[in-house]
Amino acid sequence: MKIGIIGVGHIGKTLARKLSGTGHQVKVANSRGPETIEADVLATGAQAVTTAEALKNVEVIILSIPLHRIPEIAPLMADLPRETVVIDTSNYYPGRDGRIEAIEAGQIESLWVVDQLQRPVVKAWNSIGSDSFARFGTAPGSPDRIALPVAADREKDRKVGMKLVVDTGFDAYDAGPLAESWRQQPGAPAYCTDLSLGQLPLELAKAEQTRLPTRRDLAVAVMMERMGDSKTNPSADFGVRLSRTIYM
Template sequence: MKIGILGVGYIGKSLSRKLAAAGHDVKVANSRGPETIEADVLATGARAVAATEAVKDVDVVILSIPLNRLPDIAPLIATVPAETVVVDTSNYYPARDTAIPAIEAGQVESLWAAEQLGRPIVKAWNAIGSGSLAEKGAPAGTTGRIAIPVAADDDTARAVGMALVEDTGFDGFDAGTLAQSWRQQPGAPAYCTDLTREEMPAALAAADAERLPKRRDLAVAIFAERAGDPKTNPDSDFGVRVSRLLFM
């Protein structure tokens, strides 16, 4: 498939490398220009381009940017044909994104994102830590392979998202519609806990919407205290241990 990725942070970098290695035609862009994209992002065949080029003539656009920047790129996404699948990997963290009143009032993050972009989206790769995404992929059929929930309102778009998750080394798990995607938001039992396909249904079902924000913020405080910097991602094993302790 032809894929454009906007954002080459922790998640975007891994997606660029993994999807290009899987044989997809991948273009990547950031907000600072193609010349600023590091060579390791492109090591498996992805190409660095301007953001306007990344969304042209592609089957899928993947957004791997902070959630609060989605309104800024809405005009760019408006140029993308309706048949192009748009995948969002973001999560809401108030300390980073500033408070978003609608989400604070209970709106599902993915529904807010779709409103800002003015089009349907697929939610994928938001419920796995960047370390696990980079390090823990495995061939299909491997015992203990980690599953990643994928939500969308359109069945075909959701199937595309699940297939791409498989290509990154994880089991794509059908998590239903965007209205139910709060079950894979930060603080939920399925969020960054590295569960298998068999474990995922119970974790999604056990999510308690009212408890998610408090659990999310507790995890952020623990990670920041350990690292001394709230913007530093935890290593994969420590992150999973904390997430399982607090979210499950």
């Protein structure tokens, strides 16, 4: 497939490497220009381009940027064909994104993104830590294969999102419509806990929406105390153990 990825942070750079490595035609862009994209992001064949170029002549757009930057990208996507599949990997962290009143009042993060972009999206790859995502993809049928939830409202979007999740080395689980995607937000039992396909449905069902923000903020506080700042991502070992302790 022809894929444009906006953002080459912790998740975006792994998406670029994995998807281009499995034969997809991948273009990647960031806010600072193609010359600033590091060589390791392009090692398996992805092409560094401008944001405008990443949005042209593609079947799929993956937004791997902080949630607060979604409104910035919206005008650039206004003329994107309606059939283009848009996948959002973001999560709401008030310490980074600032206070977003609609989400604080209870709006589901994915539906806030839909409002900003004025188009359907898929929610995928938001529920795995960057170290696990980079290191733990395995072949289909592997006994230790991690499963990731994929939420969408359009059937075509869901199928594409699930196929691409599989292409990155993980089982894909149909998590239903975007209205249910709060079950894969930070603070939920399925968030960054590296579950198998057999475990994931139960943990999605156990989520309690009102408890998510408190659990999310507690995990952030522990990580900041451990890592010393808000930008360093934890190792898979520490991050998964912490998430399982607090969220499950």
